[in-house]
Amino acid sequence: xxxxxxxxxxxxxxxxxxxxxxxxxxxxxxxxxxxxxxxxxxxxxxxxxxxxxxxxxxxxxxxxxxxxxxxxxxxxxxxxxxxxxxxxxxxxxxxxxxxxxxxxxxxxxxxxxxx
Amino acid sequence: xxxxxxxxxxxxxxxxxxxxxxxxxxxxxxxxxxxxxxxxxxxxxxxxxxxxxxxxxxxxxxxxxxxxxxxxxxxxxxxxxxxxxxxxxxxxxxxxxxxxxxxxxxxxxxxx
Numbered sequence: 637x638x639x640x641x642x643x644x645x646x647x648x649x650x651x652x653x654x655x656x657x658x659x660x661x662x663x664x665x666x667x668x669x670x671x672x673x674x675x676x677x678x679x680x681x682x683x684x685x686x687x688x689x690x691x692x693x694x695x696x697x698x699x700x701x702x703x704x705x706x707x708x709x710x711x712x713x714x715x716x717x718x719x720x721x722x723x724x725x726x727x728x729x730x731x732x733x734x735x736x737x738x739x740x741x742x743x744x745x746x747x748x749x750x751x
Numbered sequence: 752x753x754x755x756x757x758x759x760x761x762x763x764x765x766x767x768x769x770x771x772x773x774x775x776x777x778x779x780x781x782x783x784x785x786x787x788x789x790x791x792x793x794x795x796x797x798x799x800x801x802x803x804x805x806x807x808x809x810x811x812x813x814x815x816x817x818x819x820x821x822x823x824x825x826x827x828x829x830x831x832x833x834x835x836x837x838x839x840x841x842x843x844x845x846x847x848x849x850x851x852x853x854x855x856x857x858x859x860x861x862x863x
Contacts, residue, residue, distance in 0.1 A: 642793070670850070679839065679853045680794075729793055733849070740784065740841070740851060744793035 638664045640732050642743035657715045657746045659730030665710035666732035674727045720750040755842050757854030764830050765862050772825045772857045774840035782843035783823045785814050787836045835861045
């Protein structure tokens with residue numbers, strides 16, 4: 637299957653700082669990338685959908701000014717958690733899809749801890 | 752109410768036994784995806800089903816989508832410790848523009 641990478645795999649930051657997480661599709665062009673959040677022992681919650689070259693579409697309840705998403709190329713999307721707080725600590729997973737009705741491939745996830 | 756119900760929530764089986772995990776949607780599906788996740792790791796794509804009545808197999812794992820495209824089952828034959836993990840179904844619901852909604856997952860433990 638296709639490979640999606642995420643970087644970093646884990647990060648610890650201080651409250652009030654910003655953190656950027658990268659998501660890359662390594663062997664295919666992803667017209668759409670998705671960002672999910674997962675709390676311990678819970679399922680994935682979709683945060684936003686981004687299409688290359690256009691603004692991300694955020695799910696209800698997700699602050700777009702706090703979670704900045706950029707999908708500048710067909711192989712790279714970034715999620716920036718701005719002014720992070722301890723409640724933002726979570727496991728963030730991205731996925732990428734070539735086009736609608738095709739498989740979504742997931743990255744390995746990024747564990748964010750805000751102290 | 753939950754749009755996607757996955758059952759059971761957890762399952763403990765003896766190695767070598769068969770097992771089935773179910774995923775039921777309250778809405779018609781465009782597609783149904785099965786993934787496996789180990790705690791704290793990403794999701795591994797297993798199978799995608801799109802046609803009513805479709806069945807796919809990979810090694811000892813078989814997934815089916817019913818004719819009405821609202822229910823799917825994942826069946827593991829002769830389970831092994833390597834099958835242990837969390838199985839998630841993801842539904843591409845008609846009208847959702849390809850965004851997946853996930854079930855809560857089934858935690859599978861296989862006793863050697």
